[in-house]
Amino acid sequence: xxxxxxxxxxxxxxxxxxxxxxxxxxxxxxxxxxxxxxxxxxxxxxxxxxxxxxxxxxxxxxxxxxxxxxxxxxxxxxxxxxxxxxxxxxxxxxxxxxxxxxxxxxxxxxxxxxxxxxxxxxxxxxxxxxxxxxxxxxxxxxxxxxxxxxxxxxxxxxxxxxxxxxxxxxxxxxxxxxxxxxxxxxxxxxxxxxxxxxxxxxxxxxxxxxxxxxxxxxxxxxxxxxxxxxxxxxxxxxxxxxxxxxxxxxxxxxxxxxxxxxxxxxxxxxxxxxxxxxxxxxxxxxxxxxxxxxxxxxxxxxxxxxxxxxxxxxxxxxxxxxxxxxxxxxxxxxxxxxxxxxxxxxxxxxxxxxxxxxxxxxxxxxxxxxxxxxxxxxxxxxxxxxxxxxxxxxxxxxxxxxxxxxxxxxxxxxxxxxxxxxxxxxxxxxxxxxxxxxxxxxxxxxxxxxxxxxxxxxxxxxxxxxxxxxxxxxxxxxxx
Ligand SMILES: Cc1cc2nc3c(=O)[nH]c(=O)nc-3n(C[C@H](O)[C@H](O)[C@H](O)COP(=O)(O)OP(=O)(O)OC[C@H]3O[C@@H](n4cnc5c(N)ncnc54)[C@H](O)[C@@H]3O)c2cc1C
Numbered sequence: 001x002x003x004x005x006x007x008x009x010x011x012x013x014x015x016x017x018x019x020x021x022x023x024x025x026x027x028x029x030x031x032x033x034x035x036x037x038x039x040x041x042x043x044x045x046x047x048x049x050x051x052x053x054x055x056x057x058x059x060x061x062x063x064x065x066x067x068x069x070x071x072x073x074x075x076x077x078x079x080x081x082x083x084x085x086x087x088x089x090x091x092x093x094x095x096x097x098x099x100x101x102x103x104x105x106x107x108x109x110x111x112x113x114x115x116x117x118x119x120x121x122x123x124x125x126x127x128x129x130x131x132x133x134x135x136x137x138x139x140x141x142x143x144x145x146x147x148x149x150x151x152x153x154x155x156x157x158x159x160x161x162x163x164x165x166x167x168x169x170x171x172x173x174x175x176x177x178x179x180x181x182x183x184x185x186x187x188x189x190x191x192x193x194x195x196x197x198x199x200x201x202x203x204x205x206x207x208x209x210x211x212x213x214x215x216x217x218x219x220x221x222x223x224x225x226x227x228x229x230x231x232x233x234x235x236x237x238x239x240x241x242x243x244x245x246x247x248x249x250x251x252x253x254x255x256x257x258x259x260x261x262x263x264x265x266x267x268x269x270x271x272x273x274x275x276x277x278x279x280x281x282x283x284x285x286x287x288x289x290x291x292x293x294x295x296x297x298x299x300x301x302x303x304x305x306x307x308x309x310x311x312x313x314x315x316x317x318x319x320x321x322x323x324x325x326x327x328x329x330x331x332x333x334x335x336x337x338x339x340x341x342x343x344x345x346x347x348x349x350x351x352x353x354x355x356x357x358x359x360x361x362x363x364x365x366x367x368x369x370x371x372x373x374x375x376x377x378x379x380x381x382x383x384x385x386x387x388x389x390x391x392x393x394x395x396x397x398x399x400x401x402x403x404x405x406x407x408x409x410x411x412x413x414x415x416x417x418x419x420x421x422x423x424x425x426x427x428x429x430x431x432x433x434x435x436x437x438x439x440x441x442x443x444x445x446x447x448x449x450x451x452x453x454x455x456x457x458x459x460x461x462x463x464x465x466x467x468x469x470x471x472x473x474x475x476x477x478x479x480x
Contacts, residue, residue, distance in 0.1 A: 007234070008219065008234040008235060008236065009033050009034060009035040009203075009233075009234070009235040009236070010027070010032035010033045010034060010235065010236050010237070011023075011027050011032050011033075011034045011035070011235055011236065011237050011238065011239060011463070012034070012035045012037060012220065012222055012233060012235035012237075012238045012239075013027070013034060013035070013036050013037065013238075013239045013241055014037050014210045014213075014222065014238060014239070014240050014241060014242050014246075014247075014250065015037070015038065015039075015083060015240065015241035015242035015243060015246055015247070015436065016036050016037075016038040016081050016082060016083055016189065016190075016194065016204070016206075016241070017078060017082060017083020017084045017085055017086075017189065017241065017243060017436070018083065018084050018085045018088075018189065018436070018437070018449045018452045018453055018456075019241040019243075019435055019436035019437070019452050019453070019455070019456040020036060020038070020083065020189070020239075020241030020242075020436070020456075021036075021082060021083075021085065021188075021189020021190070021192070021193040021194045021197075022124065022189065022193050022453045022456040022457060022460070023239050023241055023435070023456045023459065023460050024036040024193065024194065024197045024202050025189075025193035025194070025196055025197040025200075025202070025460075026456075026457060026460030026461070026464070027239075027460055027463060027464070028197040028200045028201060028202040029197070029200055030460070030463075030464035032463075032464070033201065033203075034197070034202050034203070035202075035203045035204075035205060035233065035235065036194070036197070036202055036203070036204045036205070037205045037208050037210060037222070037224070037233070038080070038081050038083070038204070038205070038206045038207075038208065039079060039207070039208065039209040039210070039242075039246075040059070040078070040079035040080035040081060040083070040206065040207070041058070041080055041081065041206055041207055042080070042081040042204070042206040042207075043059070043080055043081070043086075043180055043190075044190075045180075045181065045182050045183060045184045045191075046182075048179055048180030048181075048182060049179060049180075050179075052179065052313045052314065052315045052316070053315055054179075055178075055179030055180065056179070056315075056316075058080075059078060059079065059080045059086065059087055059179060059180060060076055060077065060078060060079055060087065061077050061078075061079045061245075062075075064076075065401075066245075066363075067363075068363040068364065068365050069362050069363060069364050073269075073271065073365060073400055073401065073402060074399065074400075074401045074402070075245070075269065075363070075401065075402045075403075075405060076401060076402070076403050077243055077245060077246075077405055080180070080190075081190055081194065081204065081206050082188045082189050082190030082191075082194065083189070083243065084243065084449070085187075085188035085189045085190065085449065086180050086181075086186075086188045086189075086190050087178055087179070087180065088188075088403070088449060089161070089177075089178070089290070089291050090161050090162035090163060090177075090186050090187055090188070090449075091159050091160065091161055091162075091291065091294075091447045091449075092125075092128070092130060092160055092161065092162045092187075092447065092449060092450040093159075093160060093446050093447045093450060094114070094117075094121050094446075094450060094451070095114070095117070095444055095446055095451050096114070096301075096446065097114055098301060098302075098445070099444035099445065099446055100112050100113050100114055100117070102442050102444075103441055103442060103444070106410075106412070106441040106442050107410070107411050107412040107413065107418065107422075107441045108412055108413035108414065109411065109412065109413060109422045111422070111458075117451075117454055117458075120454035120455070120457045120458045120461075121450065121451075121454045123454075123457050124450065124453045124454055124457055125450075127192060127193065127196075128162050128187045128192060129162065129163065129164035129187055130160050130161065130162055130163075130187075131160070131161055131163055131164075132158035132159065132160055132161065132292070133158065133159075133161070133168070133289040133292035137168055137169055137288060137289055137292075138288070138289060138292045138293065139283075139284060139285060139287050139288040139289060139290075139292075140282075140283045140284060140285070140339070141283055141284075141285035141309050141311055141339050141340065142289070142292045142293050142309045144279075144283065144309075144339050144389055145293060145307075145309035145339070145341055145385070146293055147389065148385035148386070148388050148389050149295065149307075149385065151385075151388045151389075152381075152384065152385065152388060154295060154297045154299075154300070154381075155295070155296045155297040155298075156293050156294065156295050156296050156297070157293065157294060157296035158292060158293055159291055159292055159293060159294050159308070161291075161292075162186060162187030162188075163185045163186055163187060164184075164185045164187065165183060165185045166183065166185045166289070167183070167185075168288040168289045171287075171288075172288075173286065173287060173288070173290075174288060174289050174290040175286050175290040175311065175312075175313055176313075177290070178290075178313065205226065205233075207226060207227050208224050208225070208226035208227075208231070209224050209225050209226075210222055210223070210224040210242070210250060211223055211224050211225065211250075211253060212224075212250070212253055212254045213238060213240075213250060213251075213254045213432065214254070215238065215426075215429050215430060215431050215432040216430060216431070217430045217431070219234060219235060219236045219237070219431060220234070220235050220236070220237060220238040220431050220432060221233070221234055222234075222235065222238060236431065237431040237432070237433065237463070238431065238432055238433070239433045239434065239435070239459065239463075240409075240426075240432065240433070240434040240436065240438075241434070241435070241436045241456070242436065242438075243405060243436055243437055243438065244267065244353075244405040244406050244407055244408050244409075244436070244437050244438040244440075245353065245361055245363075245405055245408070246438075247408065247409055247434055247436055247438040248263065248264055248267075248353045248361070248408030248409055248438055249353070249355070249361045251263055251409065251419070251426070252264060252353070252354065252355050252361075253355065253359060256426065256429065259428060260415070260419050260426070260427060260428075261416060262410055262412075262415075262416065262417050262418050262419050263408070263409065263419050264352055264353040264354050264408055265352055265407075265408070265410070266349040266350075266351070266407040266408065266410045266441065266442075267349065267350075267351030267352060267353050267363065267365060267405075267406070267407040267408050268347050268348070268349040268350075268351060268406045268407050268440070268442065268443035269347060269351065269365065269402025269403075269404060269405055269406065269443070270344045270345060270346065270347060270402065270403070270404040270406075270443055270445070270448075271344070271345045271347055271367065271371070271375065271400050271401070271402060272342050272343070272344045272345075272400060272401050272402070272403060273342065273343045273345075273375060273378070273379060273396070273397065273400050274310065274312070274320060274340055274341075274342050274397045275340065275341055275342075275343070275379065275382045275383070275386070275394060275395070275396050275397070276317075276320075276338045276339070276340050276394070276395045276396075276397070277338065277339050277340075277341075277386035277389070277391035277392075277393070277394045277395070278334050278337050278338055278391060278392045278393045278394075278395075279337050279338075279339060279389075279391060279392060280337070280392060281337070282336040282337055283336065283337055283338060283339045284336055285309075285311035285338060285339055285340060286311055286313070286314075286335075286336075290310070290311060291308060291309060291310050292309070293308075293309055294306060294307065294308045294309075295307040295308070300378075300381075301445065303374060303377055303378075304345065304346040304370070304374040304445065305343050305344060305345045305346060305374045305375070305377065305378040305445075306343075306344050306346075306445065307341055307342065307343060307344075307378065307381070307382065307385075308341070308342050308344065309339075309340070309341055309342075310340055310341070310342040311338075311340045312340070314332070314335060317332070317335065317338070318331075318332055319399070320397040320399055321395070321397070322397070322398045331395070339386070339389075339391070341382045341385060341386070343375060343378030343379055343381075343382060344404075344445075345371055345374045345375050345378065346374065346443050346444070346445030347367065347368075347371045347374075347443050348368045348370055348371060348443075349406070349407050349410075349440075349441070349442050349443055350365070350366070350368055351363065351364060351365035351407070352364045352365075353408045365402075379396060383396075404437070404443075404447070404448050405437060406437045406438070406440035406443055406448060407437075407438065407440050407441070407442075407443075408438045409426075409434055409438035409439055410439060410440070410441040411424070411439040411440075411441055412441060415427040415428065418441070419434075419438075419439075420433075420434050420435075420439045423462055424439070424455070424458075424459040424462065433459060433463070435452070435455040435456045435458070435459040436452060436456070437452050439455070
């Protein structure tokens with residue numbers, strides 16, 4: 001459709017991360033001329049910043065970390081082509097029945113079952129290389145973790161990772177991939193869906209920050225600022241894939257809050273708490289496969305938290321310590337001797353996203369009593385694990401973070417309590433859709449990325465089906 005300067009795309013996808021990359025691929029593959037818009041820069045395996053402070057500043061929103069309105073909790077979200085999929089750990093888990101049952105009850109949507117979603121998971125999994133780290137390639141941090149879990153009779157399982165050729169057996173440090181994978185091994189959308197879509201004709205516009213959207217029956221106008229200043233783009237329809245913060249911000253800034261009372265409500269984040277323990281012998285948790293095993297115990301699942309062996313690069317570890325000067329120096333001198341286990345809480349979706357007077361996103365999130373009980377239970381279990389291993393000392397970081405930002409545009413059948421309907425259309429707004437993590441009605445307590453991709457696959461299928469049905473009558477002129 002269209003051409004020249006005033007080109008009108010069949011679809012514009014705003015945000016190129018976990019959801020946006022998948023949508024762009026399937027829409028373009030179905031024959032729709034699609035534009036993928038991303039606020040961040042385009043990097044590649046060769047150009048990702050190498051230094052920890054540089055990549056935090058350049059690949060993340062807020063120059064590394066954003067905070068809630070009381071500055072008690074930090075949030076990390078990727079800002080680059082590929083979004084969260086470039087900076088995340090690529091741990092790709094399906095939801096279990098607990099998560100689907102809770103989502104079905106909260107949203108009223110009947111396809112939220114393991115069976116109904118299985119074809120969408122399968123489609124995504126067939127496009128990716130998924131691997132677990134074999135036992136002989138797990139680092140000592142992982143071995144200490146599983147040894148302690150075995151000792152306390154807690155079930156664990158290898159993590160499933162989206163990676164193809166990490167070469168950890170050759171001494172490659174997997175931890176570096178948090179700043180973008182230098183080997184194109186991590187299965188980010190930047191390394192998978194986006195280049196495949198580009199080969200089919202996808203257009204990509206990076207460094208373009210979308211500020212406002214107008215949508216009516218005739219199509220969508222997307223107002224934003226790019227390298228050449230302010231610009232407005234046209235598309236027949238638009239899919240918002242800017243993540244929990246980005247999509248909610250955009251809808252609020254575009255004035256949709258007036259008729260969508262649930263917009264901005266129901267934010268959750270899986271608060272994560274890191275506990276370090278010092279051992280006599282080096283642990284070298286920064287070597288090899290960074291995260292390889294997780295707790296897989298139904299008792300913990302019911303209690304509302306999970307454990308993962310995890311670590312962080314040196315600048316981040318220093319930041320997690322409560323103190324400065326000589327105590328910090330002494331702590332960092334032990335870097336090679338530190339092990340770490342993280343508690344991730346399945347929190348209640350009580351957070352709220354809104355705009356301040358200057359139009360900036362404000363995050364209000366207070367942990368509920370249930371959240372705190374889950375956290376305390378998890379932290380005391382981690383202490384028991386390290387004590388059972390004879391750790392010399394144990395250090396609980398006072399900071400906690402949300403890496404899994406979810407909600408703000410909950411999906412559901414009732415427009416009074418949700419923002420996105422069961423077809424992934426924004427309630428009552430023609431031509432505007434969303435299937436990213438902003439639609440999560442509740443925290444699943446499971447790594448969210450794979451399900452976000454599966455939902456995006458389902459939405460792309462709905463939109464392609466809309467095109468086929470219309471084409472019979474309209475001779476291929478319109479898509480949705
Ligand atoms: C350090 C880290 C580790 C993680 N590890 C895991 C893991 O192992 N497994 C897992 O399942 N999840 C993990 N996550 C979470 C996971 O990455 C996210 O849940 C997922 O990427 C969210 O997908 P999304 O499409 O909703 O948003 P994103 O992937 O965040 O994509 C949103 C994109 O939209 C862009 N954008 C935002 N606003 C605008 C705008 N106004 N204009 C233009 N573009 C805009 C952003 O720059 C971004 O690129 C991790 C996250 C982090 C930060």
